Amino acid sequence: MTDNPAQVVEQQAAPRRRRRWLRTLIVLTVMALLFGVPWWTLVMGGSAWPAGVVVAGTVLFAAGFVALPASMLLGHGRQRDWAAVAGDVLLGVAWVLFVWSVFGQLLGVALWAAGVADPARSRIVAVTTLVVGVAMLAWGHFEAMRVPRIRRLDVMLPRLGRGLDGLRVAVITDTHYGPIDRSRWSAAVVERVNGLDADIVCHVGDIADGTTDIRDAQAAPLASVRAAKARVYVTGNHEYFSEAQGWLDYMDRIGWDALHNRHITVERGGDRLVVAGIDDETAAGSGVRGHGADLDTALAGADPGLPVLLLAHQPKQVAHAVRAGVDLQLSGHTHGGQIWPFNFLVRLEQPVVQGLSRHGERTQLYTSRGTGFWGPPFRVFAPSEITLLTLRSGS
Structure with a gap:
């Protein structure tokens, strides 16, 4: 114990410095792998490229290594x-080249076992890796920028x-209006949603990266979404990087029901459905006053005998849904x-990566x-979607 304030401050600061250095070390290690493995596969190894190619390739990878954190810090x-666009593109390129460079090394082992010697073996690996990587990036960019297909x-x-049998629920989520202006894309998404003639349209969070002021042009088409019964929205984790309450107010202003830990009831043919929404899992620790996922509050006053459709941004929030007897999240x-x-890394944090799954005796989860x-701006083997769920009655 000490009564010296300076010593107390120093004792508190030391662990923070250690954590900061540890985070820095982890980031540098990840970056060294992201850039180092492709550099070795494409430029060095046993390829014996001309000196000019080696120097140019090394300078290019070194520039990327420096530019990535700089552009991310300045952009985001x-x-x-x-x-932000430059950093995001560079991150995507580095990841794709890293992944296919790892497979390139496996190809090199196979060629070695087949008796192919260097430099031919390493050059085959380098060229194959580069061609496949560029093809994945081109295709992935097309997949990211196109208007999503309908998944029924x-x-x-x-x-x-x-x-309520046959009730049609359209789901959009993770629109992430951001540094690339996708106003026309947003309008095309709304047009496609309106063509579904849905009873309920849901936006399940991560509406944008940025405030309502700077992303309004991209979000504005959402005002034109049509639904026979309800248009509902909940926050995602990215809203808490900018202005979560601002986005809730924005969606209210353009005529959506912002389900900030609350519910509405939809009725058709004499039967009713509770449609509830809760804040994102990160809301409680975000520092935004009055925010935090609270399913008890969201369902307060709802008839416990009615089926419940719950909007919750993260799949892992299904644990709360199971305890509350929610029918579909x-x-x-x-x-x-x-x-x-990257889907394998996502699976380490979330119970489901995509699709319909069952949790507990009653609860089902659909993850878009x-x-x-x-x-x-790339999607590789993970196509985007606008989802149309048709709810069927057990009777």
Whole structure:
């Protein structure tokens, strides 16, 4: 124990410095692998490229190593859209080249076993890796920027009344309006949603990266979404990076029901369905006053005998849904992994990466792969989607 304030401050600061250095070390290690493995596969190894090729390739990878954190800090830290785009593209390129460089090394082992010697073996690996990597990036960019296809699915809810049989629920999520202006894309998404003639349209969070003021042009088409019964929205984790309450107010202003730990009731044919929404899992620790996922509050006053459709951004929030006896939870967040094989890393944190799953005796969870993309403008083996769920009555 000490009564010296300076010693107390120093004792508190030391662990923070250690954590900061540890985070820095982890980031540098990850970056060294992201850039180092492709550099070795494409430039060095046993390829014996001419000196000019080696120097140019080394300079290019070194520049990327420096530019990535700089552009990310300037772009996402200080809200410079041009820098954010540069950093996001560079991150996507580095990840794809890293993944396919690892496979390239496996190809090299196979060629070695087949008796192919260097430099021919390493040059085959380098060229193959580069061609496949560029093809994946081109295809992945097309997949990210196109208007999503419709994914249709029937979901049986045993407690759903006969009058609600065939209720159509359209789901969009993770639109991530951001540094790339996608106003026309947003309008095209709304047009496609309106063509579904849905009874309920849901936006399940991560609406944008940035405030309502700077992303209004991209979000504005949402005002034109049509639904026979309800348009509902909940926050995702990215709203808490900018202005979560601002987005809730914005969606209220354009005529959506912002389900900030509350519910509405939809009725058809004499039967009713509770549609509830809760804040994102990260809301409680965000520092935004009055925010935090609270399913008890969201369902307060609801008839316990009615089926419940819950909007919750992250699939792992299904644990709360199971305890509350929710019939169907709609989530996003995972993007289906977005750039393969990142889906395996997502699975370490979330119970489901995409699709329909069952949890407990009653609760089902549908996890969308997302309508837009975050960060790198690429989607590889994880196509975007607009989901149309048709609810079926058990009777």
